[in-house]
Amino acid sequence: xxxxxxxxxxxxxxxxxxxxxxxxxxxxxxxxxxxxxxxxxxxxxxxxxxxxxxxxxxxxxxxxxxxxxxxxxxxxxxxxxxxxxxxxxxxxxxxxxxxxxxxxxxxxxxxxxxxxxxxxxxxxxxxxxxxxxxxxxxxxxxxxxxxxxxxxxxxxxxxxxxxxxxxxxxxxxxxxxxxxxxxxxxxxxxxxxxxxxxxxxxxxxxxxxxxxxxxxxxxxxxxxxxxxxxxxxxxxxxxxxxxxxxxxxxxxxxxxxxxxxxxxxxxxxxxxxxxxxxxxxxxxxxxxxxxxxxxxxxxxxxxxxxxxxxxxxxxxxxxxxxxxxxxxxxxxxxxxxxxxxxxxxxxxxxxxxxxxxxxxxxxxxxxxxxxxxxxxxxxxxxxxxxxxxxxxxxxxxxxxxxxxxxxxxxxxxxxxxxxxxxxxxxxxxxxxxxxxxxxxxxxxxxxxxxxxxxxxxxxxxxxxxxxxxxxxxxxxxxxxxxxxxxxxxxxxxxxxxxxxxxxxxxxxxxxxxxxxxxxxxxxxxxxxxxxxxxxxxxxxxxxxxxxxxxxxxxxxxxxxxxxxxxxxxxxxxxxxxxxxxxxxxxxxxxxxxxxxxxxxxxxxxxxxxxxxxxxxxxxxxxxxxxxxxxxxxxxxxxxxxxxxxxxxxxxxxxxxxxxxxxxxxxxxxxxxxxxxxxxxxxxxxxxxxxxxxxxxxxxxxxxxxxxxxxxxxxxxxxxxxxxxxxxxxxxxxxxxxxxxxxxxx
Amino acid sequence: xxxxxxxxxxxxxxxxxxxxxxxxxxxxxxxxxxxxxxxxxxxxxxxxxxxxxxxxx
Numbered sequence: 001x002x003x004x005x006x007x008x009x010x011x012x013x014x015x016x017x018x019x020x021x022x023x024x025x026x027x028x029x030x031x032x033x034x035x036x037x038x039x040x041x042x043x044x045x046x047x048x049x050x051x052x053x054x055x056x057x058x059x060x061x062x063x064x065x066x067x068x069x070x071x072x073x074x075x076x077x078x079x080x081x082x083x084x085x086x087x088x089x090x091x092x093x094x095x096x097x098x099x100x101x102x103x104x105x106x107x108x109x110x111x112x113x114x115x116x117x118x119x120x121x122x123x124x125x126x127x128x129x130x131x132x133x134x135x136x137x138x139x140x141x142x143x144x145x146x147x148x149x150x151x152x153x154x155x156x157x158x159x160x161x162x163x164x165x166x167x168x169x170x171x172x173x174x175x176x177x178x179x180x181x182x183x184x185x186x187x188x189x190x191x192x193x194x195x196x197x198x199x200x201x202x203x204x205x206x207x208x209x210x211x212x213x214x215x216x217x218x219x220x221x222x223x224x225x226x227x228x229x230x231x232x233x234x235x236x237x238x239x240x241x242x243x244x245x246x247x248x249x250x251x252x253x254x255x256x257x258x259x260x261x262x263x264x265x266x267x268x269x270x271x272x273x274x275x276x277x278x279x280x281x282x283x284x285x286x287x288x289x290x291x292x293x294x295x296x297x298x299x300x301x302x303x304x305x306x307x308x309x310x311x312x313x314x315x316x317x318x319x320x321x322x323x324x325x326x327x328x329x330x331x332x333x334x335x336x337x338x339x340x341x342x343x344x345x346x347x348x349x350x351x352x353x354x355x356x357x358x359x360x361x362x363x364x365x366x367x368x369x370x371x372x373x374x375x376x377x378x379x380x381x382x383x384x385x386x387x388x389x390x391x392x393x394x395x396x397x398x399x400x401x402x403x404x405x406x407x408x409x410x411x412x413x414x415x416x417x418x419x420x421x422x423x424x425x426x427x428x429x430x431x432x433x434x435x436x437x438x439x440x441x442x443x444x445x446x447x448x449x450x451x452x453x454x455x456x457x458x459x460x461x462x463x464x465x466x467x468x469x470x471x472x473x474x475x476x477x478x479x480x481x482x483x484x485x486x487x488x489x490x491x492x493x494x495x496x497x498x499x500x501x502x503x504x505x506x507x508x509x510x511x512x513x514x515x516x517x518x519x520x521x522x523x524x525x526x527x528x529x530x531x532x533x534x535x536x537x538x539x540x541x542x543x544x545x546x547x548x549x550x551x552x553x554x555x556x557x558x559x560x561x562x563x564x565x566x567x568x569x570x571x572x573x574x575x576x577x578x579x580x581x582x583x584x585x586x587x588x589x590x591x592x593x594x595x596x597x598x599x600x601x602x603x604x605x606x607x608x609x610x611x612x613x614x615x616x617x618x619x620x621x622x623x624x625x626x627x628x629x630x631x632x633x634x635x636x637x638x639x640x641x642x643x644x645x646x647x648x649x650x651x652x653x654x655x656x657x658x659x660x661x662x663x664x665x666x667x668x669x670x671x672x673x674x675x676x677x678x679x680x681x682x683x684x685x686x687x688x689x690x691x692x693x694x695x696x697x698x699x700x701x702x703x704x705x706x707x708x709x710x711x712x713x714x715x716x717x718x719x720x721x722x723x724x725x726x727x728x729x730x731x732x733x734x735x736x737x738x739x740x741x742x743x744x745x
Numbered sequence: 746x747x748x749x750x751x752x753x754x755x756x757x758x759x760x761x762x763x764x765x766x767x768x769x770x771x772x773x774x775x776x777x778x779x780x781x782x783x784x785x786x787x788x789x790x791x792x793x794x795x796x797x798x799x800x801x802x
Binding site for chain 2: 066176223
């Protein structure tokens with residue numbers, strides 16, 4: 001390598017660091033101040049409690065998150081959100097280096113190379129999903145992105161000089177980081193095929209050096225050892241202990257930690273057995289539709305337009321533009337820097353086409369809304385393609401530089417870079433176009449929702465919930481912020497697993513703090529429960545079947561409750577283990593402690609045949625031990641059932657989410673918009689009850705507040721017409737493996 | 746000729762030993778129930794010392 005070339009190839013580490021710092025500043029300005037919907041609360045809670053989130057358990061993330069949560073800045077959620085921001089900013093800085101490295105092969109002017117590199121960092125940082133996932137720790141994917149970027153840079157360095165003094169060390173380090181990245185998320189392995197391709201193309205003989213390969217395998221294995229955190233930590237039974245990967249029942253011990261039970265449970269967690277996705281040959285949607293989902297999300301990256309506000313086909317035009325720029329960038333990359341291309345090209349192929357095939361998703365939540373009745377994902381899965389969009393942005397930047405160069409060379413005999421630089425403004429489109437939708441600054445709605453629903457439950461109550469959005473934020477509120485820990489939250493989607501109920505029974509009773517609770521519960525004494533929420537022994541619990549294969553109506557009798565359960569009204573058409581355990585909870589607790597069903601479950605009380613015993617109190621439905629009768633304060637409202645008006649009004653006044661939703665003025669994630677809708681439905685129901693009581697003024701006032709929430713969330717069109725609709729399903733669930741119920745004969 | 750993967754320098758070996766020790770301390774504290782020292786030690790061990798020990802000459 002000549003001195004001149006080597007000077008050109010010298011990486012601008014300082015400029016990359018400055019770029020990363022600028023990206024971090026953008027993320028901090030738009031950072032969520034607290035938790036958010038879906039998995040954000042679960043991961044923040046796991047980090048804070050050093051617990052175990054859903055399989056595979058993400059031990060490296062938990063460690064990083066726990067360390068982040070110790071940093072004395074802002075609240076705990078903010079600190080963990082900062083981890084996402086720092087991870088993505090680090091990736092942006094490294095994409096700067098990668099882009100600069102490619103540009104060094106065909107652009108002689110230093111400032112032009114650096115401008116192109118900044119462009120790569122800017123585009124990758126402001127692509128919608130990357131940005132939106134970097135300003136709240138909703139998933140572990142930003143940490144994975146940082147690993148991808150670091151491995152990419154190391155591979156570029158190796159490709160530069162595969163026979164150099166440090167080449168072997170770099171490969172061993174890459175192997176170690178791939179293993180370590182896997183303990184953050186299995187996606188850590190996705191970078192492997194690209195590394196292997198680069199090695200095969202650049203120096204295939206490397207794969208025959210058995211001592212080096214052995215060292216790499218050992219390093220990779222060592223990188224996987226953070227998984228040991230799971231059984232060790234699980235044995236201490238932290239508040240969040242998904243999968244319960246330990247054989248230790250009471251306390252940690254050598255024998256139980258190294259038992260078959262521990263190994264079996266740990267492997268079940270690591271292999272995500274809980275989810276049991278179908279074989280890849282069994283497509284959940286046509287592959288063309290799955291690629292269509294990727295394309296839908298690709299379009300979001302350059303202009304996120306959740307409400308179709310942008311004029312005409314602007315989003316499509318921009319998507320085609322950035323697709324074309326990316327293809328042009330890929331061609332330039334291939335022609336100018338073949339060595340790194342054979343890493344980066346396969347990487348993009350792996351995290352795009354191969355990942356689409358592997359994930360085998362159903363139709364996307366927002367995809368092809370005109371197709372009624374097709375199986376759909378519960379939420380939009382754009383975050384799974386964050387790596388794809390981030391890497392594609394690097395190519396799009398290279399393509400834009402190619403356009404710039406072409407223009408600069410046409411203007412004069414020597415390239416007029418400055419004159420033609422305005423074309424680079426195309427690179428600022430995602431920054432401008434996504435700012436409003438990607439930013440989570442000042443968004444307190446989820447945290448307030450968690451407080452509101454917990455406060456809808458009387459002291460020491462049991463709250464049955466349905467999925468992610470009516471459960472994880474509650475875990476966060478209870479375990480991180482200490483809000484209403486006296487309430488026992490039981491989520492039906494996890495009651496079908498064996499480990500969840502063990503954890504619930506282990507959960508210590510916490511004394512209700514009247515001063516911290518809502519005013520409506522003050523001035524009364526609330527009996528402290530003395531028994532666990534279920535009377536079943538662990539042996540009896542293990543014998544509860546996965547489902548009852550009955551299709552005829554079932555009777556449920558307990559005291560004065562005489563309910564008839566029509567299995568056809570249940571989600572799977574038969575009573576599942578979760579339904580049986582909920583009924584057992586009712587049996588064991590009705591009359592002893594309050595039992596509620598979250599209204600976000602969209603009629604679960606009715607599905608259990610409990611209509612006559614259901615009393616709406618704010619955001620939750622209390623199951624009464626006797627049939628609910630109308631009275632001065634209890635009003636039967638058509639379409640709602642009985643509403644406790646006084647309690648509902650008092651709770652409504654204490655709710656914080658309505659104001660938070662209105663302040664935000666948007667609800668970008670449409671699949672979770674059932675949560676703001678639930679507030680509107682609650683207000684409309686209360687308004688109807690007040691109307692029936694002859695309180696027209698109060699009725700009008702609360703209806704207006706409810707519709708203001710709908711306007712704040714931009715779901716007013718859901719409430720067109722005077723009749724309040726039935727509560728919308730709001731829970732949303734990435735449910736564990738659905739019980740395999742035989743088809744109806 | 747590329748330098749052997751096993752021809753680590755004394756400095757690299759010391760770093761590898763330090764990484765192992767810090768990680769061991771982290772797991773021991775974790776087993777004890779620690780939730781402050783353990784994550785700090787494990788993060789430093791896995792993400793700072795171990796990579797450095799593999800990269801450094």
